[in-house]
Amino acid sequence: MPFSSDALARLEADAAQIIxxxxxxxxxxxxxxxxxxxxxxxxxTDGVAFCAAQLGLTDAEVSAVVTFYTMYKRRPVxxxxxxxxxxxxxxxxxxxxxxAGLTEHLGVGNDETTPDRKITLExxxxxxxxxxxxxxxxxxxxxxxxxxxxxxxxxxxxxxxxPVRPSRGPSHLCTWREAARILAxxxxxxxxxxxxxxxxxxxxxxxxxxxxxxxxxxxxxGQGTSSQGPASRSAEEASR
Amino acid sequence: xxxxxxPVLTAHWDDPDCFTLxxxxxxxxxxxxxxxxxxxPDDVIGQVKASGLRGRGxxxxxxxxxxxxxxxxxxKPHYLVLNADESEPGTCKDMPLMMAxxxxxxxxxxxxxxxxxxxxxxxxxxxxALHVIRRLHHAxxxxxxxxxxxxxxxGSGYDLEIVVHAGAGAYICGEETGLLESLEGYRxxxxxxxxxxxxxxxxxCPTVVNNVETIASVPSIMVNGADWFAGMxxxxxxxxxxxxxxxxxxxxxxxxxxxxxxxxxxLELAGGVRAGHQLKFWTPGGSSTPIxxxxxxxxxxxxxxVGAAGSMLGTRGLEIFDETTCAIRAALRWTEFxxxxxxxxxxxxREGTYWMRQLLEDLEQGKGSEDDVTKLLDxxxxxxxxxxxxxxxxxxxxxxxxxxxxxxxxxxxLKQGGCPFDPSAATLFAGDGAQS
Ligand SMILES: Cc1cc2nc3c(=O)[nH]c(=O)nc-3n(C[C@H](O)[C@H](O)[C@H](O)COP(=O)(O)O)c2cc1C
Ligand code: SF4
Numbered sequence: 001m002p003f004s005s006d007a008l009a010r011l012e013a014d015a016a017q018i019i020x021x022x023x024x025x026x027x028x029x030x031x032x033x034x035x036x037x038x039x040x041x042x043x044x045t046d047g048v049a050f051c052a053a054q055l056g057l058t059d060a061e062v063s064a065v066v067t068f069y070t071m072y073k074r075r076p077v078x079x080x081x082x083x084x085x086x087x088x089x090x091x092x093x094x095x096x097x098x099x100a101g102l103t104e105h106l107g108v109g110n111d112e113t114t115p116d117r118k119i120t121l122e123x124x125x126x127x128x129x130x131x132x133x134x135x136x137x138x139x140x141x142x143x144x145x146x147x148x149x150x151x152x153x154x155x156x157x158x159x160x161x162x163p164v165r166p167s168r169g170p171s172h173l174c175t176w177r178e179a180a181r182i183l184a185x186x187x188x189x190x191x192x193x194x195x196x197x198x199x200x201x202x203x204x205x206x207x208x209x210x211x212x213x214x215x216x217x218x219x220x221x222g223q224g225t226s227s228q229g230p231a232s233r234s235a236e237e238a239s240r
Numbered sequence: 241x242x243x244x245x246x247p248v249l250t251a252h253w254d255d256p257d258c259f260t261l262x263x264x265x266x267x268x269x270x271x272x273x274x275x276x277x278x279x280x281p282d283d284v285i286g287q288v289k290a291s292g293l294r295g296r297g298x299x300x301x302x303x304x305x306x307x308x309x310x311x312x313x314x315x316k317p318h319y320l321v322l323n324a325d326e327s328e329p330g331t332c333k334d335m336p337l338m339m340a341x342x343x344x345x346x347x348x349x350x351x352x353x354x355x356x357x358x359x360x361x362x363x364x365x366x367x368x369a370l371h372v373i374r375r376l377h378h379a380x381x382x383x384x385x386x387x388x389x390x391x392x393x394x395g396s397g398y399d400l401e402i403v404v405h406a407g408a409g410a411y412i413c414g415e416e417t418g419l420l421e422s423l424e425g426y427r428x429x430x431x432x433x434x435x436x437x438x439x440x441x442x443x444x445c446p447t448v449v450n451n452v453e454t455i456a457s458v459p460s461i462m463v464n465g466a467d468w469f470a471g472m473x474x475x476x477x478x479x480x481x482x483x484x485x486x487x488x489x490x491x492x493x494x495x496x497x498x499x500x501x502x503x504x505x506x507l508e509l510a511g512g513v514r515a516g517h518q519l520k521f522w523t524p525g526g527s528s529t530p531i532x533x534x535x536x537x538x539x540x541x542x543x544x545x546v547g548a549a550g551s552m553l554g555t556r557g558l559e560i561f562d563e564t565t566c567a568i569r570a571a572l573r574w575t576e577f578x579x580x581x582x583x584x585x586x587x588x589x590r591e592g593t594y595w596m597r598q599l600l601e602d603l604e605q606g607k608g609s610e611d612d613v614t615k616l617l618d619x620x621x622x623x624x625x626x627x628x629x630x631x632x633x634x635x636x637x638x639x640x641x642x643x644x645x646x647x648x649x650x651x652x653x654l655k656q657g658g659c660p661f662d663p664s665a666a667t668l669f670a671g672d673g674a675q676s
Contacts, residue, residue: 029425069408130486191378200493218464
């Protein structure tokens with residue numbers, strides 16, 4: 001569906017802001033595609049035409065880029081994009097079982113959307129959270145150490161509109177389109193929500209503290225200058 | 241003797257506010273920048289060179305040397321592009337670092353940009369990690385407000401802007417020239433090198449591409465000095481790094497240690513392989529690094545020793561697999577990944593990964609013959625060195641290395657006409673009823 005004139009005006013204003021960030025306008029193409037995905041939930045031919053018009057490109061040039069990147073969807077996506085990591089480590093740790101369970105439970109296959117248009121299921125590649133395997137992502141927020149049971153609960157809650165909280169993320173889970181807007185470069189106000197690190201992020205640090213292990217002191221330590229790292233920690237603790 | 245673990249980058253992650261500028265300053269943040277801005281840029285490069293810091297993104301190229309390649313006085317704009325694409329299977333250090341401590345990255349970037357004389361920098365972050373992206377935007381905004389970014393940084397007359405740029409799902413955009421293509425708004429297909437990015441990078445201008453952890457290591461080098469950094473690690477692999485343990489270990493997670501620590505030491509800290517099981521194979525640094533086995537437990541995890549053992553230190557993404565894991569299944573999954581992620585530019589990589597995946601699929605199901613094992617190695621030999629980028633060079637690593645150590649297991653599949661392993665035994669929830 002072509003954009004309404006209101007939507008077009010809004011999108012053009014956003015696009016201008018994005019383009020202004022880059023030394024060359026074409027660099028704005030990926031964020032612009034996230035922007036039109038935020039508007040429509042996927043990148044439609046209208047979305048492609050919009051991006052092309054903003055950047056003085058042909059539709060074909062833009063389409064060539066869209067098709068290269070897996071995060072741009074060319075068909076409508078549900079409110080929640082549910083990704084299950086089935087790369088080797090997660091697959092072995094249970095990702096395969098989780099994916100199979102969800103397929104059966106939701107009655108949809110890979111890259112398909114439930115009839116209520118709530119959930120699109122996809123098996124995804126490694127999402128850089130291997131120490132939390134098996135990992136799922138909902139609208140690109142982390143859901144750690146999943147099992148087939150917790151995965152089923154998660155999608156049931158999403159479909160029922162129950163509040164759902166990512167393991168390491170904000171208190172409010174964005175919809176798919178809200179998430180795309182953040183990717184376009186317009187963050188919401190939830191950056192300070194959630195923990196600094198999850199438990200696996202702290203295991204080494206905890207052992208080091210228990211055993212009194214630190215990096216060697218820097219030359220500036222002891223002269224009142226604090227520094228990065230453990231030296232600063234002791235300097236800081238001493239001053240508390 | 242240096243301690244077994246040396247938290248520097250991870251030292252404050254247990255502070256719940258660690259990601260804020262206030263917490264970072266409390267921990268001594270931005271003193272490295274103040275120091276750097278008081279030095280001539282070439283001296284900053286010199287200090288990073290002297291520290292021996294090598295790239296933490298996988299290849300281990302000396303960082304100071306890379307910065308030194310940027311031509312000065314050439315009249316062209318210079319750029320720093322931070323590689324925050326972290327998508328190599330098994331690699332999971334940069335995302336937690338940016339989530340917990342984005343300011344150290346901003347500080348490192350300002351120092352690096354000052355050194356190479358860049359006025360614009362980009363963080364190319366993979367799009368599939370929304371909260372990390374929020375934290376990066378937040379960190380840039382806080383740093384700008386405090387005068388660490390923008391014009392006349394800390395009264396030095398130096399100006400810098402940082403743009404957070406979210407990718408859109410493509411492993412190949414972690415390869416530095418694929419990344420640059422992507423950042424220019426194209427399909428992320430790698431470029432032929434040379435010219436290297438230091439000469440013709442972003443918009444054909446001199447560009448440094450560095451990994452997140454590399455740049456995050458720079459502020460501590462500025463504060464504590466090159467000798468401090470070089471005092472950790474081994475002869476040629478200096479300093480500290482984050483070792484990420486995942487898979488069949490009792491306590492997976494992040495362990496920051498001097499380079500040269502061994503897997504045996506790391507496993508001891510991590511409570512060993514999960515209870516009742518034994519180590520079967522492991523990757524030292526992500527899926528592109530050939531697997532190793534129990535015979536390598538005492539090998540120092542530094543660039544030279546891992547290289548000598550026929551693998552690579554890579555990203556220190558240590559994926560641990562116990563005896564319940566089928567080596568062919570693991571190789572197949574990684575091969576599916578490479579097939580999916582091959583950008584398609586080079587025929588050997590595009591076609592090779594496609595054929596290797598099919599052969600492996602058959603072998604996993606006990607179909608095919610021993611000739612197929614040889615054929616896999618043949619295909620791999622025809623990819624290595626005949627492609628544009630390291631994806632094609634290393635896509636066959638899981639296959640070649642599993643054949644090297646587990647050839648019998650390949651044959652056993654053929655003999656049994658199927659996979660002898662029970663996949664449910666390998667899961668995190670094996671035997672605890674959570675399956676239902
Ligand atoms: C297929 C492929 C994917 C890569 N992915 C990443 C990545 O996600 N992050 C990264 O820092 N380096 C990655 N690299 C390595 C980069 O090309 C480059 O060497 C690195 O960013 C340089 O930074 P460093 O010198 O600080 O390590 C990848 C390389 C290849 C071939
Ligand atoms: S080796 Fe593979 S991923 Fe790399 S440029 Fe060639 S086709 Fe693309």
